[in-house]
Amino acid sequence: MPGGGKGKKAVGICVDESREALERAAKAEAKRRAIKKTNSREKQALVDMAKRDKRNGISEADMKAYRELNDQLPDPFPKGKVRGPESHPNRQSISSQRPHGHVGSINHIPILRK
Numbered sequence: 664m665p666g667g668g669k670g671k672k673a674v675g676i677c678v679d680e681s682r683e684a685l686e687r688a689a690k691a692e693a694k695r696r697a698i699k700k701t702n703s704r705e706k707q708a709l710v711d712m713a714k715r716d717k718r719n720g721i722s723e724a725d726m727k728a729y730r731e732l733n734d735q736l737p738d739p740f741p742k743g744k745v746r747g748p749e750s751h752p753n754r755q756s757i758s759s760q761r762p763h764g765h766v767g768s769i770n771h772i773p774i775l776r777k
Contacts, residue, residue: 705736706767709745713766720773723748726764733766740767748774 702710709732716725726747733745747764754760762774 702767703736703738706738706740709733709736709740710767710769713769713772717769717772720775721764722775722777726772726774729764729766747772 709729713729729747730745733739739745745766748762749764750762751759758771758773762776763771764774766772
């Protein structure tokens with residue numbers, strides 16, 4: 664037999680590599696899901712509200728309410744994760760230069776002028 668069965672060995676290596684790639688992808692997905700589930704229901708509610716508010720912007724009073732709500736949670740976000748209004752005039756990004764707030768993983772929530 665020409666090749667002496669080398670083709671089977673090569674196919675076996677490809678299958679093993681594919682299996683390893685699938686296992687790595689599955690582990691990465693499991694890790695991503697585990698990270699996402701770290702928020703309590705209350706924290707996730709704040710994040711969901713912030714997602715909606717990011718579309719249209721909020722007032723300074725709304726940002727203060729986010730901070731107060733966070734302080735009332737049984738497991739609040741760290742202080743640096745719920746902050747604003749702030750702006751960074753020396754940065755290139757327009758969204759950084761304009762007044763904005765942060766709530767959990769939601770960044771640059773526009774704070775509207777009166």
